Amino acid sequence: MVEFSPETIEMVIRSVSVIAAGLALIAGIGPGVGMGFAAGKATSAVRRQPEARGSIVTTMLLGQIISGSTGIYSLVIAIYLVFT
Amino acid sequence: MKYINDPNRMQIEIIKKTYIFSIIPIVYALIAGEFETLLGFILGLIISTLLLRLRVLNIERSLDMPEGKAETFIRNRYFIEYLIYFAVLVVAKRNPSLNFLATAVGLFMMKFTVIIWAIFDMAKGGLQNKLKDYKDLKEDKYEKGGQ
Numbered sequence: 001m002v003e004f005s006p007e008t009i010e011m012v013i014r015s016v017s018v019i020a021a022g023l024a025l026i027a028g029i030g031p032g033v034g035m036g037f038a039a040g041k042a043t044s045a046v047r048r049q050p051e052a053r054g055s056i057v058t059t060m061l062l063g064q065i066i067s068g069s070t071g072i073y074s075l076v077i078a079i080y081l082v083f084t
Numbered sequence: 085m086k087y088i089n090d091p092n093r094m095q096i097e098i099i100k101k102t103y104i105f106s107i108i109p110i111v112y113a114l115i116a117g118e119f120e121t122l123l124g125f126i127l128g129l130i131i132s133t134l135l136l137r138l139r140v141l142n143i144e145r146s147l148d149m150p151e152g153k154a155e156t157f158i159r160n161r162y163f164i165e166y167l168i169y170f171a172v173l174v175v176a177k178r179n180p181s182l183n184f185l186a187t188a189v190g191l192f193m194m195k196f197t198v199i200i201w202a203i204f205d206m207a208k209g210g211l212q213n214k215l216k217d218y219k220d221l222k223e224d225k226y227e228k229g230g231q
Contacts, residue, residue: 035158036154036155036156037155039143039155040151043150055088061091061139072191072192075169075173079170
C-alpha cells in the first residue's frame, strides 16, 4: 500500500480546495447574465410604456437584489475554501 | 408592496426595514459581548446599503440606453459589484477584528429583508381576502335570513 507524507496530503487538500473555489465562482456568472438580460427587456418595456417607468425600475430593483444573492453565496464558499 | 410605483420611496423603505430587522443581531452581539461579530455585521450592512444605492443609479441610467447596450452595461456593473463583495469578504476574512460570517450575513441582510417582506405581504393579502370572503358570506346569510 502506498503511503503519502502529511505534507503531500496537505498539498493535495489545498490544491483541491482551490479548484473547488474556482468552480464555486462559476455560480457568479449566471446572475450577471440574467440581470443583463432583464435590464435589456426593461429598457424595451420602458420605451413601449414610458408611464410605467417607476414600477419597472422597482420590480427590476427587487429582482436584482434577490438574484444577486446566489453569486454572493458562491463567493462566501469560495473565500472560505481558499483562506481556511 | 405599497410604493411599487416610486423607486426612491421603495429604496428608503427597503433600507428602513433592513435596519429594523438588523436591530436583533446587533443587540444580540452587544449582549453577548461579541464585538468582532458586531463590527463585521455593521460593515456588511453599510456596504450592502451603499451597493443598493449604486444599483438604483445603475438601473436608472440603463433605462435611457438602447437594449443591447443596457444589457452589457448592467452585466459589467454586476461584475464590478461582485469584485466589491469579494474585497469586503477578503478583508473580513483576513482581519482578526472582523467576523467573516457576520460580514456575510450583513451583506445578505437586505435580501433576507426583501424576501421576508414579500412573504409577509403575501400572507397579509391572503388573510385579508379570506376575511373579506367570510364577511361577504355572512352578509349573504343575513340577507337570506331577512327574506
